[in-house]
Amino acid sequence: MSDLLEVRRLEVAYGGIRALKGVDFEVREGELVALIGANGAGKSTTLRALAALVRPAAGTIRYRGEVTHHLPSYALVRKGLALVPEGRGVFARLTVRENLEMGAYHRADRGVAADLERVFALMPRLAERSGQLAGTLSGGEQQMLAIGRALMSRPRLLLLDEPSMGLAPLMVQKVFEIVQSVAREGVTILLVEQNAKLALELSSRAYVLESGLVSASGPSAALLTDPKVREAYLGEAA
Amino acid sequence: MSFHPEIFLQQIVNGLVLGSIYALVALGYTMVYGILGLINFAHGEVVMIGALTALSVILALHGAAPDLPAALYILAGTLVAIPVTMTLGYTIERVAYRPLRNAPRLAPLITAIGVSIVLQNVALLVWGRSYHPWPPILPTTPHTFLGANITDLQIFIVAGAAAIMAGLTLLVNKTKLGRAMRATAENPAVAGLMGVNVNVIISITFVIGAALGAVAGVMVSANYQIAHYYMGFILGLKAFTAAVLGGIGNLAGAMLGGLLLGLIESLGAGYIGDLTGGFLGSHYQDVFAFFVLILVLVFRPSGLVGERVAERA
Incomplete structure (x- = not known):
C-alpha cells in the first residue's frame, strides 16, 4: 500500500520554543494510525501543522505524493484532508445543519444532500437537533457534530485531535464507535489521543510522541504489551 | 406648551428617514467588526466619497441633459458610486488592514483613523473645500399624510433602505x-x-x-441637498453610535440602532426647545447621538440586541 501521508523531520516552533524537533511518520491508505503521548508532547501541534494551522519551521509534509506544507488550510480540505480540531471548534451560532453544510463548503457536486443523510444516519442525535444552534449541544454532541462536519467534506484523510477530551465515559465509547465505523467505510484516519489505551485498541499502528520526537512506533497490539509504553501511558507499573 | 400630533408625526417621519440612512452606514461598521473585530473608522469617508462621486455624475448628466426624470439621475449616480466605493473598500482592507491582521488591536485602529484622514484629503484634492449643492431635480411638492409632509425622496430613502436591509439579511442568513x-x-x-x-x-x-455606504451616501446628500468632503466624519461617528447602540457585530442590531438613533435625534431636536423653555435649540441635534453613545457604553456596552455568546459548551 502507498503512503497517503509522509512526514519527514517535521519541526514546529512557537516563538523560541521548539514543539516538534524532527518528527517522522507515515500513514498508508486505509489505515487507522494513532499518535499518543503525554500533554505537551507535540501531538496537537503535529495535526495543526498537517492542516496548515501552523507553519513548519523545517521538514516536509507529503500528502498524496505532493509536498503540501506551503498550502493554506482551505486548499488542503479541497484535496481531501480534514481536521477535527481540538476543542471541536463547532460554530456555536450556526445551527447543527448549517455546521454540517459548512463541512461541504468547497463541494459543488450533487452528493451533498445524500452525505447529509448519511451523517444523520450515523449520528441520529444530530438529525433530531438539526435546527438547534450548535452552541446548545452537549460536549459529546458537539464532538459528533465536529466529526460529522468533517465527513461532509468527503475526506480521504481524517485527522482527529483528542476526540475523547472532556467527555463522559459513555460518550467516549459512542464517539469511538463512530470513529470505527468511519474507518470501516474506508476513510484513512490519523487519531491523536491522550487516552492511549483506547487509541491503541482502535488503531492498527501507532506512534508515541515524547518531547517533540517519536520515541516508539509499531503495530498497536505490540505497543499495548510493551512494558515501557504500559508504564508511561497506560498507568501501570512495569 | 401644547402638543401638536402632526408635528410629532413629522418628527417621526424625519427620524425614520435619517434612521434608515444611519442603519445602512451602521451595517458597514458592524459587518466588518463582526468578522474582524475591527472598527473601520474610514467607513464614514467611504460614504462621503460615494456621495461626492454620485453627485458629480448627477451634475454632469444634468448639465448634458437637463430634462430627464429625477430617478434616472440618481440611478446613474448611484450605479457609478457603488463600484467606486467597492473598489475603495477592497483596497483599504488589502492595503491598510490585512498587513496588520495579527498586530495588536491598537495598530489597525490607528491605521483606520489614518486611512480616514487620507481619504478626506484625497476628496479635498478632487472636489475642493466647497459645499456642492444638488441640482434642482427632485420634486419638491410633498404628500400630506395626517398633517405630516412626506416627499418622494423620503419615501424612496425609507423603502430603499428597507429593501436593501431585507436583501442583506437574506444573504447573510440563507x-x-x-x-x-x-x-x-x-x-x-x-x-x-x-x-x-x-x-x-x-x-x-x-x-x-462599501456598497451599502455608497447608497447611504447618495441618500444622505440627496436628503440635505448637499455634499462636501467633510460630511463623512460626523455621519460615520453617528452610524458607529447606532451600531454600538444595537450591539456591534450584530446585523439586526445595526438596523435597529440606526432607526432608533434617527428617531431619538429627530424627536430630541424637535422637542428640546420646548423641554428646556427655549434654552437649548434644535441645533443641538448632534449632541443626542453622543449622549446615547455614552449612555449605552455605561449601562449596556453589549448593545440592545448584542449578547455575550458562550464560545462552546
Missing part, C-alpha cells in the same frame, strides 16, 4: 456565502479548515459594506 461569513466571524481558523478562503470572505465583507 445563502452559502452568508453562512461562510457567519462561520468566519465566529472562528476564522476553523472556517479555513472547512475550505473557506477567509481572505476572500473578508474582502467581500468590506466590499458589501
Whole structure:
C-alpha cells in the first residue's frame, strides 16, 4: 500500500520554543494510525501543522505524493484532508445543519444532500437537533457534530485531535464507535489521543510522541504489551 | 406648551428617514467588526466619497441633459458610486488592514483613523473645500399624510433602505456565502479548515459594506441637498453610535440602532426647545447621538440586541 501521508523531520516552533524537533511518520491508505503521548508532547501541534494551522519551521509534509506544507488550510480540505480540531471548534451560532453544510463548503457536486443523510444516519442525535444552534449541544454532541462536519467534506484523510477530551465515559465509547465505523467505510484516519489505551485498541499502528520526537512506533497490539509504553501511558507499573 | 400630533408625526417621519440612512452606514461598521473585530473608522469617508462621486455624475448628466426624470439621475449616480466605493473598500482592507491582521488591536485602529484622514484629503484634492449643492431635480411638492409632509425622496430613502436591509439579511442568513461569513466571524481558523478562503470572505465583507455606504451616501446628500468632503466624519461617528447602540457585530442590531438613533435625534431636536423653555435649540441635534453613545457604553456596552455568546459548551 502507498503512503497517503509522509512526514519527514517535521519541526514546529512557537516563538523560541521548539514543539516538534524532527518528527517522522507515515500513514498508508486505509489505515487507522494513532499518535499518543503525554500533554505537551507535540501531538496537537503535529495535526495543526498537517492542516496548515501552523507553519513548519523545517521538514516536509507529503500528502498524496505532493509536498503540501506551503498550502493554506482551505486548499488542503479541497484535496481531501480534514481536521477535527481540538476543542471541536463547532460554530456555536450556526445551527447543527448549517455546521454540517459548512463541512461541504468547497463541494459543488450533487452528493451533498445524500452525505447529509448519511451523517444523520450515523449520528441520529444530530438529525433530531438539526435546527438547534450548535452552541446548545452537549460536549459529546458537539464532538459528533465536529466529526460529522468533517465527513461532509468527503475526506480521504481524517485527522482527529483528542476526540475523547472532556467527555463522559459513555460518550467516549459512542464517539469511538463512530470513529470505527468511519474507518470501516474506508476513510484513512490519523487519531491523536491522550487516552492511549483506547487509541491503541482502535488503531492498527501507532506512534508515541515524547518531547517533540517519536520515541516508539509499531503495530498497536505490540505497543499495548510493551512494558515501557504500559508504564508511561497506560498507568501501570512495569 | 401644547402638543401638536402632526408635528410629532413629522418628527417621526424625519427620524425614520435619517434612521434608515444611519442603519445602512451602521451595517458597514458592524459587518466588518463582526468578522474582524475591527472598527473601520474610514467607513464614514467611504460614504462621503460615494456621495461626492454620485453627485458629480448627477451634475454632469444634468448639465448634458437637463430634462430627464429625477430617478434616472440618481440611478446613474448611484450605479457609478457603488463600484467606486467597492473598489475603495477592497483596497483599504488589502492595503491598510490585512498587513496588520495579527498586530495588536491598537495598530489597525490607528491605521483606520489614518486611512480616514487620507481619504478626506484625497476628496479635498478632487472636489475642493466647497459645499456642492444638488441640482434642482427632485420634486419638491410633498404628500400630506395626517398633517405630516412626506416627499418622494423620503419615501424612496425609507423603502430603499428597507429593501436593501431585507436583501442583506437574506444573504447573510440563507445563502452559502452568508453562512461562510457567519462561520468566519465566529472562528476564522476553523472556517479555513472547512475550505473557506477567509481572505476572500473578508474582502467581500468590506466590499458589501462599501456598497451599502455608497447608497447611504447618495441618500444622505440627496436628503440635505448637499455634499462636501467633510460630511463623512460626523455621519460615520453617528452610524458607529447606532451600531454600538444595537450591539456591534450584530446585523439586526445595526438596523435597529440606526432607526432608533434617527428617531431619538429627530424627536430630541424637535422637542428640546420646548423641554428646556427655549434654552437649548434644535441645533443641538448632534449632541443626542453622543449622549446615547455614552449612555449605552455605561449601562449596556453589549448593545440592545448584542449578547455575550458562550464560545462552546
